[in-house]
Amino acid sequence: MPHKTHKKFEEVTVSTQPIFQGKIISLQVDTVKLPNGGEATREIVKHPGAVAVLALTPDDRMIVVEQYRKPLEKSQVEIPAGKLDAGENPLDAAKRELEEETGYTAGSIRHISSFYTSPGFADEILHLYAAEQLVKGQANPDEDEFLEIEELTMEQAQAYIREQRISDAKTIMAVYAWQLYKLTGSFPT
Known part of the structure; x- marks a missing residue:
């Protein structure tokens, strides 16, 4: 689904920590740099679609x-x-x-x-x-x-x-x- 990204809201990935790799999904925790310069973590489930x-x-x-x-x-x-x-x-x-x-x-x-x-x-x-x-x-x-x-x-x-x-x-x-x-x-x- 291509779409135009709004850069003002973009969170840049600083690091990714893999947590779990299963048959269907994987789980990772990303550290991201926020638009205001701060950092946060995001728990992300990866799925093949x-x-x-x-x-x-x-x-x-x-x-x-x-x-x-x-x-x-x-x-x-x-x-x-x-x-x-x-x-x-x-x-x-x-x-x-x-x-x-x-x-x-x-x-x-x-x-x-x-x-x-x-x-x-x-x-x-x-x-x-x-x-x-x-x-x-x-x-x-x-x-x-x-x-x-x-x-x-x-x-x-x-x-x-x-x-x-x-x-x-x-x-x-x-x-x-x-x-x-x-x-x-x-x-x-």
């Missing part, structure tokens, strides 16, 4: 998966999503995640938006796609993924948001993008 797919069936339902989210200690209903592999094209990852988690392939898939999930402490960027002209197949989730697939109407998705069965930003954003699509015939750009 991710994709998420708003998959819409021909009868106007959204494909979701329910799975347990350990950080929240509860199950969540979410759109299919997953992290990017090293060097992987986000479009290819979106197709892969849709098929792995749901078994569906898409005759049409297009980019809706890319956004940072938690810019206050992480560099994760998420690429949101819309998939249509779906063909059902066999799901093949990762060994450690236990999912239940469901097809929701717009009304059901909105009820799930109210009930907090859907409470993650990517899925809520996807529902709002779908709502706009239904009203205007196009996704936000």
Whole structure:
């Protein structure tokens, strides 16, 4: 996501201390020089990026998966999503995640938006796609993924948001993008 940096707010990195290197994320503490000349520390989570797919069936339902989210200690209903592999094209990852988690392939898939999930402490960027002209197949989730697939109407998705069965930003954003699509015939750009 290229953009013009506002130099007056820039924090220049003085040093970086690696803290943790995991399979998905790493954590570092940066010492930075502030715009006023002072110094501060920033705890930063590094992430390879991710994709998420708003998959819409021909009868106007959204494909979701329910799975347990350990950080929240509860199950969540979410759109299919997953992290990017090293060097992987986000479009290819979106197709892969849709098929792995749901078994569906898409005759049409297009980019809706890319956004940072938690810019206050992480560099994760998420690429949101819309998939249509779906063909059902066999799901093949990762060994450690236990999912239940469901097809929701717009009304059901909105009820799930109210009930907090859907409470993650990517899925809520996807529902709002779908709502706009239904009203205007196009996704936000």
